[in-house]
Amino acid sequence: MTPERFQKLKRTLDRRQPDLTLLTEQIHKPRNIAALVRTSDAVGMHELHMVWPWDRHRPYSGTAMGSDRWVNIHRHESMSQAISHLKSGGYQIFAAHLSDKSLDYREVDYRQPCAILMGNEKKGVSEQALAQVDQEIIIPMEGMVESYNVSVAAAIILAEAHRQRQAAGLYERCRLPEAEYRACFFRWAHPDVAKFCDQKELCYPPVSMEDGEIINPSAWYASVRDGSAPRISDALNSGTVISKELKI
Numbered sequence: 001m002t003p004e005r006f007q008k009l010k011r012t013l014d015r016r017q018p019d020l021t022l023l024t025e026q027i028h029k030p031r032n033i034a035a036l037v038r039t040s041d042a043v044g045m046h047e048l049h050m051v052w053p054w055d056r057h058r059p060y061s062g063t064a065m066g067s068d069r070w071v072n073i074h075r076h077e078s079m080s081q082a083i084s085h086l087k088s089g090g091y092q093i094f095a096a097h098l099s100d101k102s103l104d105y106r107e108v109d110y111r112q113p114c115a116i117l118m119g120n121e122k123k124g125v126s127e128q129a130l131a132q133v134d135q136e137i138i139i140p141m142e143g144m145v146e147s148y149n150v151s152v153a154a155a156i157i158l159a160e161a162h163r164q165r166q167a168a169g170l171y172e173r174c175r176l177p178e179a180e181y182r183a184c185f186f187r188w189a190h191p192d193v194a195k196f197c198d199q200k201e202l203c204y205p206p207v208s209m210e211d212g213e214i215i216n217p218s219a220w221y222a223s224v225r226d227g228s229a230p231r232i233s234d235a236l237n238s239g240t241v242i243s244k245e246l247k248i
Contacts, residue, residue: 001189006212009188012070013181014174016046019113020161023049023086023093025079025129026120027150035151036118040071043162044171046184047072049115051082070188079129087132091115095133096153097125098146102138110161111168118154182207190214203230 022040027033027050040048048071076082083093094108095117108114117133119125130136139148139156148156165171174181186204187194189212197204205220207213214220223229 001212003211006189009185009212010209012044013176013185013188015044015171016174016176016184017044017165017170018046018176018180019091020045020110020165021047021049021086021091021115022154022158023051023082023115023117025051025117025125026123027118028052029121032121032149032151036154037068037071037073039151039155039158043158045071045158046176047074049074049076049082049086051076051079069191079126080132083129083132086115089113092135093117093133094157095119095125095130095136096138096157097130097136098138099130099136102136105137105139105157106160108135108137110164111170114161116154116157116161118150121150182209185209185212200224201232203232203234205229 020043022036022045024033024036027036033050037048050073052075076085086093090113092112092114094105094114096105097119116137117125117129119129125133137157139153141148147153176184183204186207189207190204193214194204196202202224205217206215208215220229
């Protein structure tokens with residue numbers, strides 16, 4: 001890994017926003033999904049939530065120009081489950097929806113933990129979802145058309161969220177928990193080894209945060225061959241705070 005690559009990975013992770021996210025409802029066009037993931041990465045979002053049961057068996061890959069490697073994507077079975085999950089984590093839910101209750105998107109506070117809900121390309125946000133959100137928001141328009149493309153609308157709203165958070169200094173300090181930071185760094189820096197560990201349910205080998213390289217890789221590979229490399233199940237049984245997504 002070059003020093004420039006190492007610094008870029010760290011600089012990006014240092015600015016990740018773990019409490020700003022998108023929640024999408026039944027968005028199915030690959031180009032829109034790709035644009036949403038790319039925009040999420042661009043504003044420093046750490047994860048994106050999708051409700052996508054209509055097409056649950058279609059593989060999601062290759063539509064985001066690689067951006068899905070940098071943003072964690074979580075798929076939920078229903079809007080109710082997704083919203084409940086986010087609210088249990090302290091998130092406010094802002095739905096992009098035109099109604100007499102809607103506020104200008106610039107009037108809400110995106111500095112707090114929040115999720116911006118974007119509806120389906122044709123049907124918009126469902127009534128079921130609207131009954132659970134905290135606030136409906138709109139983007140003022142002056143033309144003949146009634147709405148922006150969903151990915152464009154998300155980009156406009158997230159640009160305002162970025163502006164507010166930048167002004168509040170939320171990009172000036174690392175906000176990811178250390179375990180997630182290290183696990184994410186490993187997945188970005190060593191994707192092939194991370195994939196191997198995921199498949200074998202092995203803990204990620206330790207890396208040096210001075211240069212991003214695996215510490216004593218020959219010893220780790222030897223432990224994999226002889227079966228002594230630490231496994232996720234061993235870490236859990238020993239009481240180590242670790243999960244399948246936080247292997248470090």
